[in-house]
Amino acid sequence: MDPAPSPTSTDPANAGGGRRPGYLYRLVAAHLAAHPDQVLKVGEITTALSVPSTGAVFDALKKMAAAGYATHHTKPHRFQITQAGIDAAGTMPPPAPRSPGSSSPRSARRQPVARPNGDLYFPRKLAGATDVDVLRRLRDKRIPALLYGPPGTGKTALVEAAFPDLLTVAGTGDTVVEDFLGSFIPLPDGGFEFVYGPLVAAMREGRALLVDDATLIPPKVLAVLYPAMDGRRVITIPGYRNERVEAVDGFYVIAGHNPGVHGAILTEALASRFDVHIEVTTDWDLARHLGVPTAAVQAAVDLNQDLAAGRISWAPQLRELLGFTRVRKTLGLPAAVANLAGRAPEEDREQVTAALRQHFGTEITALALGKQR
Known part of the structure; x- marks a missing residue:
């Protein structure tokens, strides 16, 4: 989402203390992405970003509009981010840190992270960092995490933002072992082929696996996870020649739990497998x-x-x-x-x-x- 042409040190879009080129453009783009449903006046954006030059902000907005990243309304001049701008904002590098002693703009509090479906996730504070950063650090150290909270608070969105390579098992009372390991499917010629499940794929490809609504899954079914999560990091597939599967680096299990939902039971066996429990409430x-x-x-x-x-x-x-x-x-x-x-x-x-x-x-x-x- 870099503007074209790239601003130089004399470009008004760089107003603000000699920061690297494009600094203000990225601030403006992040602010519009944080307010996707609003049509904002130039002055409103300037005030929100705590920058001195309305003209510089206006120039950055016009560049966004010229690139197709924003819609430009006139009389008065107002701007709204487009879907192309939202998509690009998730891959845009964050603004450079402001110089010591300067006040940070309010919009810089939340640098959105793109989810696989293109929606933006706005990270929240957790353990001295952001929730996205914390989950990634836990994965690096192979520390399983359990996210719990009411449905609709953003647990799945957080995991999708943290792990672009995510595979998911959606838990219900009808989830069976085959939903994790795989099963035979019929072929057009009348034969059968074994298709590996998401647990096997995650272990072999070094991917993250979300067990969503894990506490709705029968405990006997969930037990298929435990050998993959402990020091062994190995499972077998009883329904397919007792094939042995070993986890490669990057494999990680994270789970979601909705307390209070009918049928959700957090057993001691499940809770003890997750070293970190994180409550997720509505922001x-x-x-x-x-x-x-x-x-x-x-x-x-x-x-x-x-x-x-x-x-x-x-x-x-x-x-x-x-x-x-x-x-x-x-x-x-x-x-x-x-x-x-x-x-x-x-x-x-x-x-x-x-x-x-x-x-x-x-x-x-x-x-x-x-x-x-």
Whole structure:
């Protein structure tokens, strides 16, 4: 996503103390990528970045628009990142550190990381670094990690951002050993071929393996993982000639757990296999950062307090809040609020509706079909 031509030391886009070429361009691009649903004025971006020159910011924005990375609106001049810009932002080098004593721009707090599907993940603080960096360090040292928290808080998104080579097993109560090891599939000529499963592929190719919703998987099935995770790092495939599989460097197992979900049981055998347990909750600041209305965020905060106290069994997380924002853009605010109320389980809908009513100040009913027009 580098601008063309590359700025020189005299380029106004380099305003700010002789930083390396393209510094301001990368700041501006990262800020737009952090607000994909917003059309921002030049002055708003300049203020958010805490840089002195509106003209330099405007020049960087025009370069983005010329490259197809932003849409340029006029009267007044406003800019919004395009999908091409979002895709490019994930591979763009971060801005150089600011000089000692200078204030860091607010947008630099979150350098987005591209996920395999092109969506951006915004890293969060963890253990003196970012969550993405911590997971990568744990993988380097072969320290398995278990991520736990309500559904929709971003556990899978974090793992996808940390490990581009990720393979996944989606856990359910019906998951079987063959879902890890592989199974025979029929061929057009009437024969059968054995297709290796994701655990085998991850071990042989040195890839990361996410066991999502691991605590929904029957314990006897999960036991297939344990020899691969301990010092042996070897398994056999009983259904295919007892073939022996050894893990190569890079192989890593990480798991997700949703406490409170019906059927989710974290056994001692499973918990003890993961040396690091990391709680993942919704980042309310990030929700606001991504354009979720304050009223929706505050309602979700209150409902999550009720969830923690055991007064309700469901509360909206980041996934639901981002869905709310998309529905609002498509169908309008009343429909988005009604839809969010309708996403609550029947037993919690009254409390969820009351919280939404309190913060939005309007009467709310779940989204439903009406009479023929």
